Amino acid sequence: MNLFTDIRSLVLQSIAALQAEGALPEGLDTGAVTVEPPRDALHGDMATNAAMVLAKPAGKKPRDIAEALAAKLGQDARVTSAEVAGPGFLNLRLGSATWQALPAKVLSAGQDYGRSDMGQGQKVNVEYVSANPTGPMHVGHTRGAVFGDALASLLAYAGYDVTREYYINDGGAQVDVLARSVYLRYLEAHGRAVDFAPGTYPGDYLIPAGERLKEKVGDRFVDAPEDEWLEEVRDFATDAMMDMIRDDLDLLGVKMDHFFSEKSLYGTGRIEAAIEDLRGKGLIYRGTLEPPKGKLPEDWEPREQTLFKSTEHGDDVDRPIMKSDGSWTYFAPDIAYHYDKITRGYDQLIDVFGADHGGYVKRMKAAVSALSGGRVPLDIKLIQLVKLFKNGEEFKMSKRAGTFITLRDVVEEVGPGVTRFVMLTRKNDAALDFDFAKAVEQSRENPVFYVQYAHARVCSVLRKAKEAGVDVSDAALAQADMTKLDHDAELGLIRKLAEWPRLVEIAAKGHEPHKVAIWLNELASDLHGLWNRGHDEPSLRFLQDDPATSQSKIALARSVAVVISAGLGILGVAPMEEMR
Incomplete structure (x- = not known):
């Protein structure tokens, strides 16, 4: 149940009543009418913009509409006052009985309190992480993984049918570099001295892969030319890295529904099918691009290319999809991959990219718009960088990875729950400082501790009440006399609980x-x-x-714990029953 939605329905009913009386014209669009908490809590419990929204189409002054609405709304038993403010805003106050009824509803609904049907079962594909399978996940991937996973859970909670997807970038040159790097570790496992050339991956994490390759093929590849081992080692190395990535994701509590291989697009006609779809819409042509703005690269020269007319779908310039040698650009398989998602019947697509992909947003949105005929929206969320701090200094090195902090480093330091919560304390497009000391500090300044402590405090109350013989089952607490919750501080806490369903839908x-x-x-x-x-x-x-008073107050506390548990569940964090 959503009390804000209920009161909005009351506002719409009042508007309809005024229309029936002739005080307002028929046919008004009420889609923009909102009911929300006022900016200043002193002004009331809820505020509606109805009069402001309807004034112009109704041809009336906002205050006149607001006063008529106030009279109608005041007739409802839930509304104790409806006051017009400023040019026509309407502030509402609800009676104590309305708020006092809420804890019982929270306890009866349990984890479903706040769950919404807003999504109406629309199919949403959330693609996130999608790290190159060339090594362990680093801290930047960690933030993207947490964000994408929490977003998927949030959308599912709001009534969407969500698929969590990982796009394996195993079709490019980087997997050849990975294969050569694993081959060097394979030679090392045979006692050979090796030299990691610039551009290869020297991290210790490849040592086990080299040893496992030795176990699998023996010395068959030791002195063999590259063309004899590259393909097999590439597949072996990719599988080994994906096993490592799956283990890392599992450590963080991230479970994917689907892994999609870029390699599966090549040689199967799937890229060609996507491009032909665009060609059939008149969006593929041969042409020459304008030179890039600013200083020209030394090797730039105008040349005819096969281009996607992405400017017809909001991009700044048209984009090449085929190189002069006839091979596909890196953009072509990405077009094909999103074409595949569209043909799978998704109603919405969400991609979670690193901040370095900012220049890729418009072209990818243009491709999805063109391929779906504008039917399927694509939202691309960019994840900004994470800076790690330890002992007051920036923390930069992971010996195992060679050049970066891994996901495993962070999770093993502070735990998966703390990692996830801290990664979600800032908006995705804002930089984040992750301080290891603060992440485990037991203080008001540590948000994850502060929330967990609240849940643990309630659990402590429940244990003590149970020891005192109070029935603290949710069913019993829901039957408590909630009229005893009459202090402003208690009613204020209930008002906060009332915001949860609305917050879920907004987020x-x-x-x-x-x-x-x-x-x-x-x-x-x-x-x-x-x-x-x-x-x-x-x-x-x-x-x-x-006992009766205790039960009502415990019911309020337990309602808070229920909502905290539901919220932490969306974030992928297990609630704590006691703090140690």
Whole structure:
């Protein structure tokens, strides 16, 4: 149940009543009418922009509409006052009984409180991580993995049918470099001295792969020319790296529904089919591009190429899809991959890319728009960099990887739950500082600790109440006399709980899972605030001498824990029942 949606429905019913009376014209578009928390809590519990939105099409002054609406809304038992503010905003106050009814609804719904049908089962493909299979995942991949996974969970919670997908970049030259690097480790396993040339991968993580290759093929490739071993070693090395990546993802709690191989697009006609689809729409042609803006590269020369007319779908320039030697550009298989996703029947596509892919956004959106005839939207979320700090200094080196901090380094240092929560404390397109000390610090300044502590505090209350003989099952707590929750601090906490279903829909609509983490911190703050007030005001303590009063107050606390648990579940973080 969503109280904000309920009150919005009441506003729309009041508008309809005014239309029936002739006070408002028929046919008004009410799609932009909102009901939301006011900017200043002193102004009321909810505010609606209805009068402001309808004034111009209705040909009336906003305040006149607002006053008529206020009279209608005031007739509902839930509304204790409806006040017109400024040029025509309408501030509403709801009666205590409306708020007091909420904890029981939360307890009855459990983890489904806040779950939405907004998505109406639309099929959404969320492609994320998609790291090149050339080594272990680094900290940048970690943030993308956490963001994509939390976004997928958020969308599923909001009623979408979500597929989590990993695109394996195993069709380019980098996998040949990987094969040569593994081959060097293979020679090393045979006791040969090797030299890692510039451009190869010298990290220790390839040592086990070289040893396993030795176990598999013996000395068959030791002195063989490259053309005899490259293809087999490339496949072996790619599989070995994907096994490592799957292990890393598993360590972080990320489970993919589907792995898609770029290599499967080559030699199968799938790239050609996608390009032919564009050609049939008149979007493939032979032409010469304008020179790049700014200083020209020394090797640049105008030449005729096969181009995709991406400018017809919002791009800045048309894009080459075939090289002068007849081979595909790197853009062509990406077009084919997204064509495959469209043909699989997805209603929305979401790609999670690193910040270095910013220049790729418009061309990819243009391709999806062209291939789907504008039917399937593509949202590309760019993940900004993560800086790691330890002991007050930037932390840069991983001996095992050779040049970077791995996902495993971070998770083994602070744990998967802390890693995930911290990675979601900032919006995806904002840089993030990850301080190992602060991530495990037990203080108000550590958001993951603060939220977990709130959940653990409630669990502590439940244990003590149970020891005192109070029935703390959700079913029993839902039957408690909630009219005893009449203090402003208690009602304020209930008002915060009422925001959860609305927050879920806002975050899902904007593809912004970080909003869940931020809101959970606010909810935890309200719970801790009520707890602390109980030190000075015994009537606010969750455990009271009167069992009936205790049960109502425990019901409120338990409602907070239910919502925290649901929110942490979206983020992929297990709630803590006690802090150690």
